[in-house]
Every structure is written in structure tokens, then in C-alpha cells.
Amino acid sequence: MTFHTDTLTAELSRAEEDFRRRTPQSADALTRASRVLPGGNTRSSLWTAPYPLSITGGEGCRITDADGHTYFDFLGEFTAGIYGHTCPSLEQAVTAAHRAGFGLSSHTPYEVALAEELAARFPSIDLLRFTNSGTEANLMALTAARLVTGRKRIVVFAGGYHGGVLTFGNGNAPVNVPFDFAVLPYNDAEAAAREFAASGDRIAAVLVEPMQGAGGCVVGSAEFLQTLRDLCDDSGAWLIFDEVQTARMAPGGAQERLGITPDMTTLGKIFGGGLAFGAFGGRQSVMARFDPAHPDPIPHAGTFNNNRLTMAAGLEAVRNHLTPEALAALYERGEAFRAALNERFAANGGAFHVTGMGSIMNIHGKGEDAALRLDRLRLLHFRMMERGYYFAARGLIALSFPVGETEMTGFLDALDAVLIAGR
Ligand SMILES: Cc1ncc(COP(=O)(O)O)c(C=O)c1O
Incomplete structure (x- = not known):
């Protein structure tokens, strides 16, 4: 796998094929949903190509898709889900x-x-x-x-x-x-x-x-x-x-x-x-x-x-839950995580960088060309999902209270593996 310009398109279609192979139940869920909801959707921001995951349940900071795969949820309901999925x-x-x-x-x-x-x-x-x-x-x-x-x-x-x-x-x-x-x-x-x-x-x-x-x-x-x-x-x-x-x-x-x-x-x-x-x-x-x-x-x-x-x-x-101590700790965790992400990205080819504040941040593909930046991000998104880490296709990460050191270290290790494979 590579994030290089010349092979990116081919890598991306391979990643998309892998995604389709892994998630047939999500594809079926969209087909069914499309009969009653336009495009199977009632919240435009959830749409991602080729189709979004159908998530059937969650616990703590984990979610499970219709095919039974579990993911550590680093999206946290687009920042609303600060408590995790069960509380x-x-x-x-x-x-x-x-x-x-x-x-x-x-x-x-x-x-x-x-x-x-x-x-x-x-x-x-x-x-x-x-x-x-x-x-x-x-x-x-x-x-x-x-x-x-x-x-x-x-x-x-x-x-x-x-x-x-x-x-x-x-x-x-x-x-x-x-x-x-x-x-x-x-x-x-x-x-x-x-x-x-x-x-x-x-x-x-x-x-x-x-x-x-x-x-x-x-x-x-x-x-x-x-x-x-x-x-x-x-x-x-x-x-x-x-x-x-x-x-x-x-x-x-x-x-x-x-x-x-x-x-x-x-x-x-x-x-x-x-x-x-x-x-x-x-x-x-x-x-x-x-x-x-x-x-x-x-x-x-x-x-x-x-x-x-x-x-x-x-x-x-x-x-x-939203006590001064808990909010301060979450803010610091987010600052440290963003710094660690930027370090890993810089050390592994510099195809991405992360901006944000505290526990809310966004991964951006780098490069002059907007389409190239998006493709890089899509490829990263597919490959991180395969390893069990979920964030928004547009790069948004929002930490929730249950996301701790173990989950963050796991994310960074998975990221290293994806980036090293993509050099
Ligand atoms: C900064 C900001 N303002 C307003 C809204 C709209 O809030 P709601 O989705 O509850 O209507 C959002 C939602 O994402 C937001 O991020």
C-alpha cells in the first residue's frame, strides 16, 4: 500500500474492494433503508462512499457493525458522544x-x-x-x-x-x-x-x-x-x-x-x-x-x-460527568494525542497533519491538489477501519471519556502500521 501520488488511485480502489468484501451487511442495510429514506439517509453528514457502516450497537468506546466487526470509536458521535455509548x-x-x-x-x-x-x-x-x-x-x-x-x-x-x-x-x-x-x-x-x-x-x-x-x-x-x-x-x-x-x-x-x-x-x-x-x-x-x-x-x-x-x-x-477535573483531563489527553499523531505522521512520510483543540481534532491529507488530499485521507480511513479504529471519513476525531491510554496507544500503533506499509 502507498500514499504516493502515482499508485494512490489503484490503492484506493483496492481498499474500497476490501471494504465491500468485509461489510456486505452494511451494504444490504443501505439498500433496505433506501426504500424509505432518500439514499438510505436521514443525516447527510453520515454519508460516505461507497456506503456508510451500519452500526448495530456500542459499549463504552466500542461500536459494532452489522457484520459483527468491532471498532474503537474515535469519532464520538461527531463530538456529541462524550460519554461513550453506554453510561x-x-x-x-x-x-x-x-x-x-x-x-x-x-x-x-x-x-x-x-x-x-x-x-x-x-x-x-x-x-x-x-x-x-x-x-x-x-x-x-x-x-x-x-x-x-x-x-x-x-x-x-x-x-x-x-x-x-x-x-x-x-x-x-x-x-x-x-x-x-x-x-x-x-x-x-x-x-x-x-x-x-x-x-x-x-x-x-x-x-x-x-x-x-x-x-x-x-x-x-x-x-x-x-x-x-x-x-x-x-x-x-x-x-x-x-x-x-x-x-x-x-x-x-x-x-x-x-x-x-x-x-x-x-x-x-x-x-x-x-x-x-x-x-x-x-x-x-x-x-x-x-x-x-x-x-x-x-x-x-x-x-x-x-x-x-x-x-x-x-x-x-x-x-x-462534565466536571472541571474531567474536562481538564480530557483536554490534556486530546492535546497529547494530537501531538503524538503529528509526530507519527511527520516520521512516516508527512502525507498528513492534524489540527484541533483539546479532544477535538481533524486529520488532513497534505498536498497541493485537493482531490489528492481527499484520496489520501480516504485510503487512511479504510485501512484504519480494517484495523478496528473508527473516525470520520472527513478526518474528524473527537475523544470521549472512555477513550483512554490503551485505546490511544492502539490507535497510534495501528497508524504506524498503516503508514509504514504505505511508504
Ligand atoms: C459548531 C456547531 N454549531 C451548530 C451545530 C448544529 O447542531 P445540531 O446538529 O444539534 O443542530 C453543529 C453540529 O454539528 C456544530 O458543530
Whole structure:
């Protein structure tokens, strides 16, 4: 096997054939799924050629596919699965909430307790509201900014991802909500300053990820993010940090590490303790309009906003899993793992490198040619799956709590074997 340009195409088709031979049940599962779901899919990001694995179960940090192969899961549900795939205390919390009654048609104590925990953690959050997804949280945050400032324009960044209808991987996607978006280059403080100089009085908000997750784990520089803070302060626009992925970097998220306080923060993924979750919050003055007793309130409905099972799981997760110590240890584990990966890649031909922050990172193929970079990554992905290590085909790795030293060492050894074979 080789990652060299001249033989890459042939190696890739061999790897794909091997994959098809190993995973016939996953192919069958897709055929069946395609009769009721378009392309067999209900979540576009899970699609990978020739077909994604059908995963039938999981335990700890392992998952099992329809053909009975087990993998160490280094993807962690695209960062949402920080607890691994089984967690007795979350199971208990959900079961207890279920037994005591769910769907109670009104307020319940769980949502208050979870809101208290989150408000105490995030420097930017005095008041918050729950939603059912990160997408919804971002939509509500942007809507609030537009209504309260009376302005229409939203600054976002190329490569940013804020949800299914807020996706900027290739500019402003046709599927996006029809807001007036200015899509600027990420980490380019001067471009942001130019936009504010030209249209500052029309900008309602800047929506930014402290690290672009789906964009390939590109870390925002402190200078860039501070410039955004200053530009918003000068112009009256809201700075919104999308911490749907980066919240795990510290108890108060990436904003705590950076020492930059946005006007509003959006959250998702891990705080639902495995169930569907989103939240947006900010200072008292920013969130005041969501008070239903406000003279001019912003309505925000949602049947499952305070779903009792989600609130119970989230509360258990925040109190007993997402502790400051556990988050710090996971962050350090991730930093060490990324450094080790980069060392191995450099020592074995330098066809890849890894970017990221803490426990979330992305492997990138190297080379001038984008198609070549992708092919290299696909080949690596196939060969690592064969050895029992699973991460996203696009290179994303998100460590979960159950991924320990043994699993990381195993991953590095498997990687060495794949890279040495590919020299
Ligand atoms: C940074 C970021 N924001 C928002 C979202 C959307 O969250 P959800 O998938 O819960 O709608 C995601 C999802 O991957 C994300 O990574």
C-alpha cells in the first residue's frame, strides 16, 4: 500500500474492494433503508462512499457493525458522544425521570436546575433558553440579534458550520435561511474590520465558532476573536460564540480559555447527556426580551424545549460527568494525542497533519491538489477501519471519556502500521 501520488488511485480502489468484501451487511442495510429514506439517509453528514457502516450497537468506546466487526470509536458521535455509548448513571437519570412522569404539560424543576448549572459555568450567560438542537439555538440567537438591534446583516465565516440551514463550508449554501449574510474569511481580522467599516451600522451580529469544527478543526486565533469583540463593541452588533462543539474545552467553554466574553453563546450536543439538545443564552439585558411578561416579548416556542428526559440526562451529565477535573483531563489527553499523531505522521512520510483543540481534532491529507488530499485521507480511513479504529471519513476525531491510554496507544500503533506499509 502507498500514499504516493502515482499508485494512490489503484490503492484506493483496492481498499474500497476490501471494504465491500468485509461489510456486505452494511451494504444490504443501505439498500433496505433506501426504500424509505432518500439514499438510505436521514443525516447527510453520515454519508460516505461507497456506503456508510451500519452500526448495530456500542459499549463504552466500542461500536459494532452489522457484520459483527468491532471498532474503537474515535469519532464520538461527531463530538456529541462524550460519554461513550453506554453510561449507567445517564441511564439511571433518564429512567428515574421517566418513572416519575414525563411530558408533564408545564414547567418542571429539572429545567431550572440545568439552567442554573449552565449559567454558573459560562461567563457570558445570565439567562438562557433551551432548544432541541444547536441549529435551533443559532437560529434563535440570530433572530434575537436582528429583532433587538433592528439590523439585518449577519457576519459569518467561510468554513463555518452552525447547523443544517446555517452552513458556510462553500460560501452561503442554497439550503440556508434567507438572512443577509456576509461570509468573511476566518481568522482574517483585517477583512472583518473592512466589513465593519463599510456596513457596521447594518450588522446585527457576528456568529463565530472559537474553533471551526466541521470546517476541519481550524482554531480561531485570540487576536482574531478579540478583534471581533472590539468591532462589535464599537458598532453595537452582538458577538455570538457558537460553542456547540467547543463547550467541552473548559467548564466555561472556549470563551473561558480565551478570556473573551461574547454577548450570546449557543450550546448543543454534550449537554443533553445523549439526548437531543440545544441552548442559547446571554446577559440579562440581551435575553430580557424572551421574558413572556416583557411589553414586547420575543416568542420562543418548542414542545420539547424542556423535555424532562433530556433535562434530567443533561443535569446528571453536567453535575457528575462534565466536571472541571474531567474536562481538564480530557483536554490534556486530546492535546497529547494530537501531538503524538503529528509526530507519527511527520516520521512516516508527512502525507498528513492534524489540527484541533483539546479532544477535538481533524486529520488532513497534505498536498497541493485537493482531490489528492481527499484520496489520501480516504485510503487512511479504510485501512484504519480494517484495523478496528473508527473516525470520520472527513478526518474528524473527537475523544470521549472512555477513550483512554490503551485505546490511544492502539490507535497510534495501528497508524504506524498503516503508514509504514504505505511508504
Ligand atoms: C459548531 C456547531 N454549531 C451548530 C451545530 C448544529 O447542531 P445540531 O446538529 O444539534 O443542530 C453543529 C453540529 O454539528 C456544530 O458543530
